[in-house]
Amino acid sequence: MPVGLGPLPVLHPVRGFRLGIASAGIKRAGRKDVVVMQAAPGSVIAGVFTRNAFCAAPVTLCRQRLAHAPQYLLVNTGNANAGTGKPGMQAALRTCEALAELTGVQAEQVLPFSTGVIGEILPADKIIAVLPQALADLDENHWAVAAEGIMTTDTLPKGCSRQVSIGGAQVTVTGISKGAGMIRPNMATMLGYVATDAKIAQPLLQQMLRTAADLSFNRITIDGDTSTNDSCMLIATGQADMLEITEHDSAEYRQLAEAVNTVMLELAQAIVRDGEGATKFVTIRVNGGATQGECLDVAYAVAHSPLIKTALFASDPNWGRILAAVGYAGVENLDVEKIDVYLDDVCITRHGGRAEEYTEEQGARVMAQAEISIRIELNRGRVSETLWTTDLSHEYVRINAEYRT
Amino acid sequence: MPVGLGPLPVLHPVRGFRLGIASAGIKRAGRKDVVVMQAAPGSVIAGVFTRNAFCAAPVTLCRQRLAHAPQYLLVNTGNANAGTGKPGMQAALRTCEALAELTGVQAEQVLPFSTGVIGEILPADKIIAVLPQALADLDENHWAVAAEGIMTTDTLPKGCSRQVSIGGAQVTVTGISKGAGMIRPNMATMLGYVATDAKIAQPLLQQMLRTAADLSFNRITIDGDTSTNDSCMLIATGQADMLEITEHDSAEYRQLAEAVNTVMLELAQAIVRDGEGATKFVTIRVNGGATQGECLDVAYAVAHSPLIKTALFASDPNWGRILAAVGYAGVENLDVEKIDVYLDDVCITRHGGRAEEYTEEQGARVMAQAEISIRIELNRGRVSETLWTTDLSHEYVRINAEYRT
Known part of the structure; x- marks a missing residue:
């Protein structure tokens, strides 16, 4: 039983960020196990990843591609694509290429994320087959279903949303997360996705994410095991009606950072509250x-x-x-x-x-x-x-x- | 159920080393909970102790007294005398003084060891009251009863004995141990006592013990918790008919070291085999x-x-x-x-x-x-x-x- 974790709160849509889900039957037929997220052109994306030397193929790809103006995030559950060597890397590449082809972006602009069983090759064909379905489902209002779509053995979906006023503009920060580190059986993974419509330069966004992660996702532990797939992403679409944040010591940076910190801390704590067998x-x-x-x-x-x-x-x-x-x-x-x-x-x-x-x-x-x-x-x-x-x-x-x- | 741990093997007596037990009713009436060991004059003693910064009062005393030609070891179970501050130290000192008075040695020549519940002052009077009984019980053949006397929640007593020929003389190495580190509830402790009748200089004995401990007691872990009271002692009475070992690179040193390593490894592994809830x-x-x-x-x-x-x-x-x-x-x-x-x-x-x-x-x-x-x-x-x-x-x-x- 999760400790102090209730139903999902209201998750405000983030302008320029859409989510769609589909069911590829990776581990169980009928289960929603594929989530596609789209950040509108002009978005900037920051990411932090597991420090485990045995990182999974998708993590390797994400690290390489962060600099290539990513536009799509492709998440699957049911298979971690870790410990799978070159065939695993090929499978990850193929899913990205398929999504790129369908959407007209470069394959490098697709970031893959996998969570689930380790040591089995990702069933790329199953995922590729349902990508049109996930794309057709893309919607700014699909945060809640996406929170369920990234669950593995979590008992409840996890999400948090804040709205703040920055320089007179209303800015939204919304995020979802799943399964705490390696507390989850068989290397299920901690994943976090937080999006905002704030306008901010990418290096500052990366800095903001690193600080926020160090106060949240990097400060939770259930059993000390660090997954091969942990990833946390922060996306800024820039569609709020505001000037771009370009200074680290500006009031606007601090206001946005505070909202991001709050959302990420709540998402991280939700993972602990839903920790395996947790009663405290x-x-x-x-x-x-x-x-x-x-x-x-x-x-x-x-x-x-x-x-x-x-x-x-x-x-x-x-x-x-x-x-x-x-x-x-x-x-x-x-x-x-x-x-x-x-x-x-x-x-x-x-x-x-x-x-x-x-x-x-x-x-x-x-x-x-x-x-x-x-x-x-x-x-x-x-x-x-x-x-x-x-x-x-x-x-x-x-x-x-x-x-x- | 311990894994692969049977009844005690034959524990050969060590010339010049006697053990006696008594029942002080520290935690439960009738339980054998006090063990006194006596090393004949001329013995040398080496010791290694917990690295936990919160070490218990008896550990502090043992460290100080190792250089004072110790002659008696006084062990109690049922109370760890840890986290007890000055009153705990006073209680430990009093038990040593009482044993010194009864035996005519200096109080500094008595080494105290405690294992059991933390945070309660050692009931010194109860222990002191049964010291005459323990001393009357001193016998070179009491290894097996002493192995039971130092048990806390161990399910089986632990002992090992080897006899080797060194320079034509038969040399015995015998030891007992108890309760693995902090795997035992409430900070029960890993204790090991190994005695030999070999003749060896104290600095070499200390070196031999450190090496042996690093290959045995310092290479076992159940849950990663390090007790406040862990202690391992190696005593050499020098009563075997042999020349004193004075060189680290001598054949005699290596022969004795091999026997000591064997005994200590078996004692350490016995602790793991009897680990809490261990099935593997x-x-x-x-x-x-x-x-x-x-x-x-x-x-x-x-x-x-x-x-x-x-x-x-x-x-x-x-x-x-x-x-x-x-x-x-x-x-x-x-x-x-x-x-x-x-x-x-x-x-x-x-x-x-x-x-x-x-x-x-x-x-x-x-x-x-x-x-x-x-x-x-x-x-x-x-x-x-x-x-x-x-x-x-x-x-x-x-x-x-x-x-x-």
Whole structure:
């Protein structure tokens, strides 16, 4: 059961950005498994991709093509086209070429995305056969159906939309996302697509996306596994009635960045809320670090500890496990006597030991909540970092153990 | 159910090393929870300890006292005396002083070890009260009962013994161990005690222990959590009829080292075999790395991936998850097309993709075994590393979620 995730909110259309879906029967007949997105000519596109050395063929193509004024995004579920070598690359190329031919663009202007089973060649013919259907379906109002079309084992579609006023013009930022990293069985993937009608130079859009991803998609973790296919795209169609944003330190840049950050954070958190077997939504905040790196090391050590994750599942305020994870995070010259730890507003550890006023009941009250924050005060500097994660439940083991059986 | 772990083998006595147990009722009345070990005067002692910054009070004391010709080791289960601040340190000091008084040694010559619940002050009085009982029980033949006396949630006692001929003298190496790192609920701890009657200079003994630990206790992992109390001790009583080993490059050093390595590896592997909820014993071998560091990064990425661990539990030859873990291990400039992966003797991945001749049946046959090896050939250098680990089962989640309820 997703934690605090409801039906899709209203997803405002973005002028100049259309979405269409089709059913190619890649894994199951009748399932909507192909999504085509079209960015009107004049759009600019930014992307960030998995750091996994074993990246899938479509990721390799996306990286190469980002500079070639892409106009179409072609997404399929049911097959990740990863670990498939040259035949996999050929299959990806063929689907792009087919879409290019149908639409009159260059093949380099089509970006492919695949998610699903690894190690099987992409059934290019099945996808190519339904491209006309997907193109006929293109519509600015199809965000919600596209959010469903990119789902794999997600239990709910994920979307978010904001409208802001920038320089007197109304600007829309709308996005959808799916399946958290490798928490999904068999390497299903984290995908995010966010579009805006704002007018902005491509290098600035790329910078905005990188910052937003570092505050959202790069700050969530369920099990520490990084997929071969993770991709997050930010598209700006430029059709809003505004001057182009060309300066990083302008008020307009900041206004747009704030909306993009908000949308991407909500999309990323939705992935955690719908995490495999998740029963808790956990915010891990590390304050007072000397460097960003050490704050992240501590936060990830806590987020990835199976002992802490099972304690969260059991609603057990086992502060010893949290201290131990901080202790082995590898922070240089860590003075454990300076460390305070809070569960929400309850101080459980002060100066590296159990807080005197702390009672097990206070901890149990916080742990019983579906949404919990763990705050670690290192008291050795001024840097902070925040991650979001889930617990480790019986259901996680069941899903991942039984997926292919 | 432990994987491939039977009853204790014969544990040969070590001349000059005696063990005695007692029941202090620390956590449960009647349970054997205190073990005293005595090394005869003239013995030398080496130790390696947890790298967790939150190390427990007894670990701090052991580190300080290693140079003070220790003669007694005092172990308690049921309470880790970790995260207990100054009162915890006082309690540890008091138990050592009491044992020193009873035996006529300096308090600095007593090394304390604690394992069990974290965050509660050690009940020093209960321990002190039974020290006479433990001392009266001291006997060279009490290895097996001591192996049971240091157990926490281990399901079986762990011990190993070897006898070798060094320079014409028969030399014995015998050891016991308990509870793997933080796989055990609530920070129970990995403890290992190995004694030999060999005659060897202390700096050489320390060097021998460090090497042996790096090949054994430092190469096992169940869940990546490092306890606050992990300790491994190597004691040499010098009572064998031999000349003292004083040279690192001597044949005698190598002969003794080989026996010590064997005993420690078996003790470490026993901990994995008895890992929490373990249904598989998994050897992860990384060959052809450029550096030891990158081999370990790859091996740990595979060993800690919850997706691989659940696939192991399910006996699912999910090679995509293995490739993905290798891909995100952070190896610089990794050429994925050079990578081969084997399950036992079955090549599942060649040149970074599914091996052509590989069939799912071959993989399933290996995965159905209780003991599995995963071999990763990086083909970029000449360094190798090996780790041992377990799967991630329903039972692991149950044990760790329900421990304190």
